[in-house]
Amino acid sequence: MAMKIIVDECLKCGACVAVCPRESITEQTDDSGETIYVIDANICTECVDEGGPQCQEECPVPECIVKAE
Numbered sequence: 001m002a003m004k005i006i007v008d009e010c011l012k013c014g015a016c017v018a019v020c021p022r023e024s025i026t027e028q029t030d031d032s033g034e035t036i037y038v039i040d041a042n043i044c045t046e047c048v049d050e051g052g053p054q055c056q057e058e059c060p061v062p063e064c065i066v067k068a069e
């Protein structure tokens with residue numbers, strides 16, 4: 001179980017990084033040199049112990065952070 005960030009929706013504001021209790025969101029660089037934010041599905045717990053995805057609550061863009069398949 002994990003959340004994921006839809007790259008095309010992301011404003012790259014970085015707000016989600018600060019609120020993740022598991023430090024599972026990192027800033028990375030894609031193949032074309034663009035900054036992207038990525039959730040590590042192996043670490044993300046969907047914040048089951050925090051009452052729901054904290055990153056999703058903090059993100060200013062609706063539908064930017066969604067459940068991973």
Ligand code: SF4
Nearest residue numbers: 020044046047053055
């Ligand atoms: S759902 Fe929680 S653990 Fe997963 S990336 Fe978002 S803030 Fe981090």
Ligand code: SF4
Nearest residue numbers: 010011013014016059
């Ligand atoms: S809070 Fe939302 S818009 Fe901002 S970097 Fe994270 S995923 Fe992107």
